[in-house]
Amino acid sequence: MTDATPSRHWPQPEVAEDLGALRRAAPLTHCITNVVVANVTANVLLATGASPAMVHAPEEVADLAAVAGGLLVNLGTVTAEQGEAARIAVRTANEHGVPWVLDPVAVGPLSMRTALARELVQERPAVVRANASETLALARAAGIAEVGAGGEARGVDSTAGPEAALGAARGLAAETGAIVAVSGPVDHLVSPDGSVVRVPGGHELLTRVTGAGCALGALVAAFLAVAPDPLRAAVAAHAVVAVAAERAASGARGPGSFAVGLLDELSRIDPHARRV
Incomplete structure (x- = not known):
């Protein structure tokens, strides 16, 4: 198991490299996402340097998906x-x-x-991003035998921590070939070979504003367009959000100012800096 460098430092030079690549490329990021978070998601992508496209119509999605740099499928308010x-x-x-x-x-x-x-996860996503309860539930739905213990979903909230979902995440990753990114106080990113990268940092206020996790999934899709492999894309997205959240929280008076501050800090992160 590998840890990123402690919070308030860049986890590794590759994160800065990939953020710089994202800023230069401004990749078109196609988001099929839920109505509650569409605006938040688009703003997070713009603040970080990507170009969002929020297109849901079945008549149009093929045109956009064919030319996008990355695609997000989020089932939050699915119809x-x-x-x-x-x-x-x-x-x-x-x-x-x-x-x-x-x-x-x-x-x-x-x-x-x-x-x-269950249907879509068999179509070879590059990354599955979920909380621990969702990871456990998806593994059960996909028929993964080793799903671990505990953790039921409560709406979009998780009642389990990432460690409880590691068995499920490893099973999903091995079955699908995807990086399975399990969000929590320390994010756990699981590769198909069973190895785990942990990304620390972030802030509890991320759980008190709508759409932070959903926007993180979109940011992973944006980094997929520029990073050399899905694991690096997932690490970069999680690390950038963790650093921006810490910076935003330091000056926030509560969830409202934190949400605004998060966008500001995402836009201000310098990919050439060694410390935040």
């Missing part, structure tokens, strides 16, 4: 129409070599999205 759009976009992305992220929001207790997530 039948959005589910069909996700299928089309994923199929198109795979045909054109566009890497994509699955964010299986609130799978487990809700049947339609759980069935859709």
Whole structure:
């Protein structure tokens, strides 16, 4: 198991390199995401340096998915129409070599999205980004035997920590070939070979504003367009958000000012700095 360098430092030079690449390329990031967080997600992408496109219509998603740098499929407020759009976009992305992220929001207790997530996770996402309870539920839905213990979903909240979901994450990663990124106080990023990178940092205020995790999934998709491999993309996205959250929290009066500060700090991070 590998740890990133402690918070308030860059985890490794590759993160700075990949952030610099993202700022130069401004990759088009296609987001099929939930209505609650679309604005937050778009603003996080813009602040970091990517170019968001929030296109959900089944009639249009193939056109965009074919030319995007990365694709996010987020199931937060999924409808039948959005589910069909996700299928089309994923199929198109795979045909054109566009890497994509699955964010299986609130799978487990809700049947339609759980069935859709089970279907989509078999389509070879580059990264699955979820909290611990969602990871456990998705592994169960996908028929992964070693899912670990504990942790039921409560809406979009997790009642388990990342360590409790490591068995499930390893099973999902081995089955699908994806990096499985389990969010928590310390994020755990699991590779198909079972190795784990832990990204510390961030702040508790991330859990008190709408859309932080969903926006993180979109940022992973943006980094997939410029990083040399999915693990580096996932590490870069998680590390950048962790650093920006710490900086934003230091001057925040509460969740509202933190949310605004997070955007400011994402835009201010200097990829050439050695310390934050």
